[in-house]
Amino acid sequence: MVFDMDAEVSSLFVVKSGLVHLVRFQEDGGMVVLQRAHAGGVLAEASVLSDSYHCAAMAIQPSVLKAYPRKSVQTLLESSPDAALVYARFLAAEMRTARKRAEILALKTVAERLTAWLTWNHGCLPVRGTWHHVADEIGVSKEALYRELSKRR
Amino acid sequence: MVFDMDAEVSSLFVVKSGLVHLVRFQEDGGMVVLQRAHAGGVLAEASVLSDSYHCAAMAIQPSVLKAYPRKSVQTLLESSPDAALVYARFLAAEMRTARKRAEILALKTVAERLTAWLTWNHGCLPVRGTWHHVADEIGVSKEALYRELSKRR
DNA sequence: TGGGCTGCATGATAGGTATCATGTTTGTGG
DNA sequence: CCACAAACATGATACCTATCATGCAGCCCA
Numbered sequence: 001m002v003f004d005m006d007a008e009v010s011s012l013f014v015v016k017s018g019l020v021h022l023v024r025f026q027e028d029g030g031m032v033v034l035q036r037a038h039a040g041g042v043l044a045e046a047s048v049l050s051d052s053y054h055c056a057a058m059a060i061q062p063s064v065l066k067a068y069p070r071k072s073v074q075t076l077l078e079s080s081p082d083a084a085l086v087y088a089r090f091l092a093a094e095m096r097t098a099r100k101r102a103e104i105l106a107l108k109t110v111a112e113r114l115t116a117w118l119t120w121n122h123g124c125l126p127v128r129g130t131w132h133h134v135a136d137e138i139g140v141s142k143e144a145l146y147r148e149l150s151k152r153r
Numbered sequence: 154m155v156f157d158m159d160a161e162v163s164s165l166f167v168v169k170s171g172l173v174h175l176v177r178f179q180e181d182g183g184m185v186v187l188q189r190a191h192a193g194g195v196l197a198e199a200s201v202l203s204d205s206y207h208c209a210a211m212a213i214q215p216s217v218l219k220a221y222p223r224k225s226v227q228t229l230l231e232s233s234p235d236a237a238l239v240y241a242r243f244l245a246a247e248m249r250t251a252r253k254r255a256e257i258l259a260l261k262t263v264a265e266r267l268t269a270w271l272t273w274n275h276g277c278l279p280v281r282g283t284w285h286h287v288a289d290e291i292g293v294s295k296e297a298l299y300r301e302l303s304k305r306r
Numbered sequence: 307t308g309g310g311c312t313g314c315a316t317g318a319t320a321g322g323t324a325t326c327a328t329g330t331t332t333g334t335g336g
Numbered sequence: 337c338c339a340c341a342a343a344c345a346t347g348a349t350a351c352c353t354a355t356c357a358t359g360c361a362g363c364c365c366a
Contacts, residue, residue: 026272032256046245049238054249077238084237085202085230091244092199096207098251099187105258106292107185108354109322119179128332129343139259141324146345261324262352282313294354299315 002043002057002065009053011067013043018063024055036136045094048073105139110148113138155196155210155218162206164220166196171216177208189289198247201226258292263301266291 002013002020013020015037022035022043034055037043047053048070077084104116117138118125126134135145155166155173166173168190175188175196187208190196200206201223230237257269270291271278279287288298 024272026268032260032269032272034252034256046248049242049245077241078234081231081234081237084234084241088230088237088241088244089202091241091248092202095199095244095248095251098248098255102251102255102258103185103187105255115179116185119177119185132343142343143325143345144323146343147323150345285313295313296315296355297353299313300353303315 002059003053005054005056006052009044009047009050009070011069012045012048012073013057013065013067015039015041015043016064016066018059018065019061020057020059020063020065022055022057045091048077101137110138110140110144113140114145114148155212156206158207158209159205162197162200162203162223164222165198165201165226166210166218166220168192168194168196169217169219171218172213173210173216173218174213175208175210198244201230254290263291263293263297264304266293267298267301 003010005024017039020037020041020043021033022037024032024034026032035041035043043057043065044053077087100120104113104120107113107116117134131145131149132142135142138145156163158177170192173190173194173196174186175190177185177187179185188194188196196210196218197206230240253273257266257273260266260269270287284298284302285295288295291298
């Protein structure tokens, strides 16, 4: 467990290796995954401006993270006029990504979702060996994705 | 049409009344809705820091919008150290909303989606007359939502 | 009072996908 | 060069949901 929901925000994290999920627990015991952060991903980027974490973060694989103390980040953002803008720009990009994913997931068929995904990736097919990650991202089983891909050849 | 994709960013908009959809067109002619902005909603909040709009915006109903020139907003963000932080905080909140929606839509059954939605709304049921909006938000037909609701009573 | 509109509700059917099962190809390390 | 794992691929079945259809209740307005 990297950090727990409602805990005081201590740091912002960057994933160096491994896989960390941002999750939220429900009353019925169910668990919802909000973000899958692998190498290069940033965790809790939206929480540095808050007092407590809005979700929990748990390592799914053995992972290495780099922690940036919340205080330092906050001081930087408040002192440097540029830093805050860079930060805002980053958040804007993250938001576009999240909205994109949301609307892809709102589509009903695998065909529609794949087409939409391809549109955002400028038609580039994923490299061999990573297709199941795409299946994960657009919320379909890998089998269904394979079937749809083979239909298009 | 409020603005078109790839057009130069002229303004940031706030919806006063009506309904405006943020959309993106695909190669196959299909259309994906990224955001539904009704009264109080903000349009292109992520685009003020960009040169061109990333999506198109079209009014679904007769609507009234208030436009804030991009230049003014940009000047404010660059001059006031606080404004940029407030803006970042707003973007962070929007991002959380988008991520929440994405993960609700990643759930497979209506029951799971409704439970997740209720968790984020602290268990409050929607008021009578707005349930079909919830159905829309969690990506299910209103009939399916009615069925699930009646099963829980 | 009655017509029309909207939200709520339920039944029947068809279609799409998750899941399980099983097999083939590819690639990596010993 | 072989073994073993992961990715790729395809078939069969069951389940869930979208959709169409239909009906009821409340509300506004003429």
